[in-house]
Amino acid sequence: MKIMITGAGGQLGQDCQRVFGATDQVSAFGHQELDITRQAVISETVGNIRPDLIINCAAHTGVDACETETALARELNVSGPRFLAESAACWGSLLVHISTDYVFDGQKPITEGYAEADEPRPLSVYGKTKLAGERAISEVTENYIILRTAWLYGIQGHNFLKKMLKLNHTNPSREFKVVNDQFGSPTWSFRLAQQIKNLVEKDARGLYHATAEGVCTWYDLADYFLEKMNVPHRLVPCTSEEFPTAAVRPKNSILENRRLEEAGINIMAPWQDDVAQYTAQFAEQLLQSVAA
Numbered sequence: 001m002k003i004m005i006t007g008a009g010g011q012l013g014q015d016c017q018r019v020f021g022a023t024d025q026v027s028a029f030g031h032q033e034l035d036i037t038r039q040a041v042i043s044e045t046v047g048n049i050r051p052d053l054i055i056n057c058a059a060h061t062g063v064d065a066c067e068t069e070t071a072l073a074r075e076l077n078v079s080g081p082r083f084l085a086e087s088a089a090c091w092g093s094l095l096v097h098i099s100t101d102y103v104f105d106g107q108k109p110i111t112e113g114y115a116e117a118d119e120p121r122p123l124s125v126y127g128k129t130k131l132a133g134e135r136a137i138s139e140v141t142e143n144y145i146i147l148r149t150a151w152l153y154g155i156q157g158h159n160f161l162k163k164m165l166k167l168n169h170t171n172p173s174r175e176f177k178v179v180n181d182q183f184g185s186p187t188w189s190f191r192l193a194q195q196i197k198n199l200v201e202k203d204a205r206g207l208y209h210a211t212a213e214g215v216c217t218w219y220d221l222a223d224y225f226l227e228k229m230n231v232p233h234r235l236v237p238c239t240s241e242e243f244p245t246a247a248v249r250p251k252n253s254i255l256e257n258r259r260l261e262e263a264g265i266n267i268m269a270p271w272q273d274d275v276a277q278y279t280a281q282f283a284e285q286l287l288q289s290v291a292a
C-alpha cells in the first residue's frame with residue numbers, strides 16, 4: 001500500500017512510520033517538508049503520490065497555547081484536515097485523522113466513559129478546533145477513519161512523562177504537585193499506530209475512540225512511571241484549581257473504545273502494561289534526553 005504521513009516528526013507520526021514502514025511504501029512529511037495549512041501544496045503532493053492512505057498526525061497540540069493562538073489553531077486543526085480530506089477525496093485515498101478526548105466537557109461521573117455517540121461539548125479552543133476538524137472531514141468525504149485518543153506519549157517529542165522525568169530527575173528531593181482530579185487513559189503512540197494499522201486492514205470507516213484500557217489521574221500516571229524508571233520522587237497530589245492552566249481541561253477524559261469492541265478489533269492494552277513496556281524499551285534513551 002502507498003501511504004502518506006503528515007506531521008511525521010511528532011510522537012504519533014514517528015510511530016506510524018515505524019509500524020507502517022515495516023510493510024508498506026511510506027512517504028513521510030515533517031512540518032518543514034509539508035505544511036498542512038497550504039492547500040495548493042497539499043493538493044500537488046497528494047496528486048503526485050496518489051496514496052492509498054493518508055495518515056494526518058499534524059496538529060496544533062499545545063492545548064494552553066491554543067487559547068491565545070486561535071487563528072493558528074483553526075488553520076492547523078480545521079483548515080489543514082479539510083484540505084487533506086479534499087485531496088484524499090479527489091484521488092480516492094482513505095484519510096486517517098486523529099482527534100481528542102478534549103471534545104467532551106468531562107461532566108459525566110468518573111465511573112462512566114464517553115462513547116462515540118455521546119454529544120461533544122468542548123471546553124477549550126483546542127477541543128473546539130479539533131471537533132471542527134472532525135466535522136470538516138466528514139463534510140467532505142465518507143472515506144475516513146477518525147480516532148479520538150487521549151494523553152498521548154511516545155519516544156519522540158514532548159509529553160507529560162518526559163516533563164515529569166526531567167523535573168524529578170533534576171530535583172530528586174523537591175516536592176512537585178501533580179493534578180489528581182482529572183481522570184483519563186494514558187495512551188502509547190506506538191500502540192495507537194498499531195491500532196490504526198489494524199483498523200485499516202479491517203477496512204473500517206468512521207469515528208472510533210482509541211485509548212489505553214483502564215483509568216488513572218495525572219498523579220497516578222507520574223507516580224507509576226517514575227517508579228518504573230527507578231527515579232526518586234516526592235509527588236504531592238493536588239486539584240485542578242491548585243494548578244491553574246490557560247485552557248480548562250475536562251475532569252472526566254475517559255473514552256470507551258466502544259466501536260472497536262463492538263467490531264472485535266480493540267487491540268489497546270491496559271495503560272500500566274504499555275507504560276511498563278515503554279520504560280523497559282526506552283529507559284536509557286529517556287534518561288539521556290532529560291540529561292541533555
Ligand SMILES: NC(=O)c1ccc[n+]([C@@H]2O[C@H](COP(=O)([O-])OP(=O)(O)OC[C@H]3O[C@@H](n4cnc5c(N)ncnc54)[C@H](OP(=O)(O)O)[C@@H]3O)[C@@H](O)[C@H]2O)c1
Pocket residue numbers: 006007008009010011012013030031032034035036037056057058059060061076098099100101130149150151152153156157158189
Ligand atoms: N499529545 C496528546 O496528548 C494528544 C491527545 C489527544 C489527541 N492527540 C492528537 O493526536 C495527534 C498526534 O499528536 P502528537 O502528540 O503525536 O503530536 P505532536 O508530537 O505535537 O506532533 C504534531 C506534529 O505536527 C507538526 N506540525 C505543526 N504544524 C504543522 C503544519 N502546519 N504542517 C505540518 N505539520 C505540522 C509538528 O511539527 P513541529 O513541532 O515541527 O511544528 C509536530 O511534529 C494530533 O492530532 C493530536 O491533536 C494528541
